[in-house]
Amino acid sequence: MSKLxxxxxxxxxGQKIVIEDLSLKVENGEFFVILGPSGEGKSTLLKIVAGIEKPTRGSVIIDGKDVTELPPDKRNIAMVFQSFALYPNMTVKQNIEFPLKMRHLSKQAIEAKVKEALRLFEIEDLASSSVTKISGGQKQRVALARATVRDPSLFLLDEPLSNLDARTRFAARGELKRIQQTLEQTFVYVTHDQKEAASLANRVGVLHKGKFEQVGTFDELAQTPITKWVGEFVGEFPMSFLPGSFVGLDNNVEIGFNPYWVTEGDPGIECLVESVEAIGNDLYLFCSVNKGDKVIIKARAKAQVGEKTSFRLDRYLVFKDGVLISKI
Ligand SMILES: Nc1ncnc2c1ncn2[C@@H]1O[C@H](COP(=O)(O)OP(=O)(O)OP(=O)(O)O)[C@@H](O)[C@H]1O
Ligand SMILES: [Mg+2]
Structure with missing residues (x-):
């Protein structure tokens, strides 16, 4: 039985279709990431799972039970939003125990659960601090701790790290994964951040035009996008596309390739270097081919803007009408 x-x-x-005939199964213990650009319906989809929004059609099944008609508090889910929405006039500990008090658990049971959550999220030292006086990363841990104490069946997270600075974000990401694995819980996690998707997800669903355009591991999506749109959206760099004639195919097809599928050097496809970007020890060249088509290639050596260079394709994908038709 699937978890979700x-x-x-x-x-x-109104007239606007945000989600259209979308189906999905998420398995028990899975970290499933919903990835997509702004406005594609990621939050709407999560709110439907939570019960905050009602679907126009279709069903939501959690643990084999149809919950489509149930309100959020009857679904046994925990939802953490981008703005953590902690109670500002309470301490860290009071925030975490609040949902348990609402459930009228015994004092001992509440103490035990809160203690465990404080330990798991490594915030014991902050227990009596006001939540207005802790950092963004710490607030996130408190929000997650508060969500966990209720023993939810499913965690729904909507861009929970997006308010954090880059460093804290990196640490919080690792921590989130650790916590999910410790709890052995199922997470459905919304983001538009490629790095988050790559590091957290067991599987990623890319949301586009109300549907999952592709569902798979991050690597599958980045290496073998089934559409040109996925190729351009997923991965650290967008995939580059050229008319088929560049590799002797007919012009009704396009070839797509990642920067690191290329060997720079003659003889090859000529291009003009328009900008250079260094990432770690690697250099990437943003080039134009035939004055028009833009490509990104991993450089072999240092290159200057305005220089000409050439590259060969070690491998590429063939797309027709924006859909993958073969792998070469
Ligand atoms: N209550 C509403 N009434 C009308 N339109 C809405 C409502 N909520 C969302 N929308 C529209 O639905 C679309 C999807 O919105 P949603 O918030 O789900 O996108 P998103 O993928 O989460 O975007 P972001 O990455 O910016 O958070 C948007 O075009 C939005 O304007
Ligand atoms: Mg959103």
Whole structure:
């Protein structure tokens, strides 16, 4: 039995279709990431799973039970949003125990659960601090701790790290993964951040035009996008595309390639270096081919803007009408 099953979900606002006939199964213990650009319906989809929004059509099944008609508090889910929404006039500990007090658990049971959560999230020292006086990363841990004490069946997280600075974000990401693995819980996590998707997800679903355009591991999506759109969206760099004629194919197809599928040097496809970007020890050249087509290639050696260079393709994908038709 899947932990979460979405069947034929559609959500419209007036004339606008935000989610269209979307289906998905998320397995027990899985870290599933919903990835997509702004405005593609990621939050809407998560809110439907949570019960905050009602689907226009379709069903939400959690632990084999149809919860489509149930309100959020009857679904046994924990939702953590981008703005952590902690109670500002309470301490860290009071925030965490609040949902348990609402459930009228015994004092001992509450103490034990809160202690465990404080330990798991390594915030014992902050227990009596006001939540207005802790850092963004610490707030996130408190929000997660508060979500966990209720023993939810499913965790739903909507860009929970997006308020954090780059360093804290990196640490918080690692911590989130550790916590998910320790708890052996199922997470559905919304982000538009490639790095988060790459490091956290067991599987990623790329949301586009109300549907998952592709579902798979991050590597599958980055290495073998089934559409040109996925190729351009997923990965540290967008995939580059050229007309088929560059490799002797007909011009009705396009070839797509990642920067590191290329060997720079003659003889090859000529291009003009328009900008250079260094990432770690690697150099990437942003070039134009035939004055028009833009490509990104990993450089062999230092290159200057305005120089000409050439590259060969070690491998590439062939797309017709924006859809993958073969791998070469
Ligand atoms: N209550 C609403 N009424 C009307 N339209 C809405 C409503 N909520 C969302 N939308 C529209 O639905 C679309 C999807 O919104 P949603 O918030 O789900 O996107 P998102 O993928 O989460 O974007 P972001 O990455 O910016 O958070 C948007 O075009 C938005 O304007
Ligand atoms: Mg959103």
């Amino acid at each position: 099953e979405l069947i034929g979900l559609t959500k419209t606002y």
